[in-house]
Amino acid sequence: METLKTDFVLDAKGLACPMPIVKTKKAMNDLEAGQVVEVQATDKGSKADIKAWAESTGHQYLGTIEEGEVLKHYLRKSSNDEAKTETKHPVVATNEELEKKLQGNESIVVLDVREEAEYAFNHIPNAICIPLGQLEDRFTELDQEAEIFVVCRTGSRSDFAAQKLAQNGFKKVTNVIPGMSGWTGSTTTINN
């Protein structure tokens, strides 16, 4: 089984309800906004509980991987800056425009700058995964001449990424708005 890169792994195995939730809450307090936590639990009710907890508290529930008895839940701490809608990169496209290009088999690159665990549970087929925090170290993996469409969840991280790419010699960079939060096209997930 593939392991997903996270900022923190919380061991809540063997604990009964409501302990996995209580421990998750405590762990979340120590994380920075935007960081991802893996919560390992054996409480079968935790799958529904963690999801409901995330919805109530405003954190992002990414998904769950079942490994035998162990449920591995992935959550991303909410960040306020993502609520903003103002973006700075001048070239933007809507989800629909990107979907059309994909359907038309145009030779474009879809760059997904969300965290690895977010990407794992739901991404556009063939999208390249480079989390925003790693982008500057991984420019060489991308072709400066390619037509690159940058996506994230809401269009905020992808805006930062698009600006960075444009500043570093990438010529055809487009920020996709809003991105995966409103994506209705086809996707791929680790949980098939």
Add this chain to the structure above:
Amino acid sequence: MSKKVAIIASNGGLFDAYKVFNIATAAAATDQEVAIFFTFEGLNLIHKEANKQLPMPEGKEHFAEGFAKANVPAIPEMVAMAGELGVKMIGCQMTMDVMGLEKEVFVDGIEVGGAVTFLEFANDADVTLTF
């Protein structure tokens, strides 16, 4: 504004204690404001000595094994956790007077108040529960 959960704990058995503290800690961990009003036998749940050996309902003693197997925390631990999570615990003054109990026999951090103290909190609560 976070949601408010108001709980009345008026029974003193082990099952009652878990019902109260599971809901209370889960709600507090979900960023909800929680207050529990302990009245009559419910005071046992926060009594320093009594809450270490709360009785199972008659005929259900065999569940002790299940509790151990499911790795359920003991009630004093649940109380401490509730306190850490900011759950407000109010002991009923009237019951304490009737039973001749002083605040010192209860766990640290509780408040003592009357029905109105609780009602003031419960007045605009989103959820009110009685156990």
